[in-house]
Amino acid sequence: MPTLGLVHNSPMLAGVFNEIAARIMPADVKLLHFVDESTIKNTIAAGHLQKATMRQVIRLIGSTFDAGCDVATVTCSSIGKAVEMAAELYDQPVLRVDRAMAEKAVTTGKRIGVVATLSTTLAPTADLIRRVAAERGKEIELVEHLCEGAFDAVMAGDGATHDRIVGEGLTVGLKGVDAIVLAQASMARVVASLPEGAVSAPVYASPELGMLHARDVLAGLSQGAGK
DSSP states (O other): OOEEEEEESSTTHHHHHHHHHHHHSOTTOEEEEEEOTHHHHHHHHHTSOOHHHHHHHHHHHHHHHHTTOSEEEEOOSTTHHHHHHHHHHOSSOEEETTHHHHHHHHHHOSEEEEEESOHHHHHHHHHHHHHHHHHTTOOOEEEEEEOTTHHHHHHTTOHHHHHHHHHHIIIIITTTOSEEEESSGGGHHHHHHSOTTSSOSOEEOHHHHHHHHHHHHHHHHHHHTTO
């Protein structure tokens, strides 16, 4: 049975990815969730990805393989650098959930907007898009927009203020871009709540695109094994 390990920084994400998997994954694919909130909380507190957190992420990914997973997907963009390190250390595929999203944005247009509520997520996502563009030999213009105050609002239980600030970022802060990348998947509901036509550019979020990529990698492994 093909098994996908999902490494999260919040227990709430398990439900999000279960829902996507139910729609797009073959029925025989099993999901195992691994949750460690310290990876994001310590990164936010430090303002950057620390070496201790990188080691913890690498250990978590190892845990997925110890538990029998064939592929590991890490669902947090803030710790992407550690994910890429882990990919060098393990023989099994280790995936960044946001890689497919970055590739899609780079193929869509030249002027790419990136929106986030945390600088610790904005920077790694922007860096990934730049690297994907460089790999493809494509010149891009990156417009980074940090939704100041939105994260504090949602942490205080004020979802309405979070949604208003993010909505302004999408409609005003990133006006005129060819594509918009959501550095945090939690913003997708804000996009869905905006009036039709409020955001003129295509908007890409990582969970669905990342899971489609994981599905393709799992299928490739199965074919390679002659299953």
